[in-house]
Amino acid sequence: MAENAILYGVADGVARITLNRPERLNSFNDAMHAQLRETLDRVKTDTSVRVVLLTGAGRGFCAGQDLGDRAVAPGDAPVDLGASIERNYLPLILTLRALPLPVVCAVNGVAAGAGANIALACDIVVATRSASFIQAFCKIGLIPDSGGTYWLPRLAGAARAMGLAMLGDKVTAEQAEAWGLIWKCVDDDKFAASVDALGAQLAQGPTKGLAAIKQALHAAERNTLDQQLKLERDLQRMLGYSEDYREGVAAFAGKRAPRFTGR
Ligand code: T3D
DSSP: OOSOOEEEEEETTEEEEEEOOGGGTTOBOHHHHHHHHHHHHHHHHOTTOOEEEEEESTTEEEOSBOGGGOOOOTTSOOOOHHHHIIIIIHHHHHHHHHOSSOEEEEEOSEEETHHHHHHHHSSEEEEETTOEEEOGGGGGTOOOTTTHHHHHHHHHOHHHHHHHHHHOOEEEHHHHHHTTSSSEEEOHHHHHHHHHHHHHHHHTSOHHHHHHHHHHHHHTTTOOHHHHHHHHHHHHHHHHTSHHHHHHHHHHHTTSOOOOOOO
């Protein structure tokens, strides 16, 4: 592949993945999707990785699909967008959700279209105060994809979901935080340090426990109370056997900070 559309590096347990097509606001073409898939496959097999950090290069996070690859005009032959979703966006979202690791999205600028919803698919979303979120789909006659119709009503409520999806208004990072779409927004000059600190905190955390939290909270979206209580029992049983649980209790008793190893 000619361009390095994805930058990747692992340091101190943090795998940093950077969408790298800044001149197109990191919008996705097929090559970038393929590189991201390969990168996530590497993450899955690298046992040193304890947290994934997804961000964008330049002034934007991601503007969704590269519309330069969709150069259609009235009267042209129809295109099958379902094939694109099936091949690229659908597996990407499912992969991010299924990774047994915390996935942090550091939204460094505008997140539009699928870019906004890829961010919302991550476990913890931190945005720089000047960032924004735009459900741009309605402006080109489409629906929010990449889980947009799933996240928006769950995170922001039905009324805001409908307004956001039908109007495509820009939501500031502050508003996104106030509406519960994201974890928090951070002043631009403190953003990099804050993201690094968050990555370090999660990378030093009890990795199995964090993965179980992710699994349980996602399962709660479809489970009955009875099913959820049983899942909590099963996960707690599994975690009770972990080295990190023993370390956590010993650290508490010893009045010291725990040294979790992820085992
Ligand atoms: O097709 C399928 O596979 C189905 C799946 C679809 C998923 C989707 O994501 S559909 C939605 C696609 N995305 C959009 O509709 C967003 C389009 N972009 C924008 O609305 C605006 O660019 C932004 C609101 C995101 C940012 O606006 P602004 O004013 O800050 O920047 P800009 O000037 O519009 O963009 C800067 C450059 O990036 C510009 O290039 P230029 O003129 O400097 O050469 C612009 O054309 C380019 N760019 C921005 N977004 C895209 C893009 N180029 C290609 N595709 C884009 N999505």
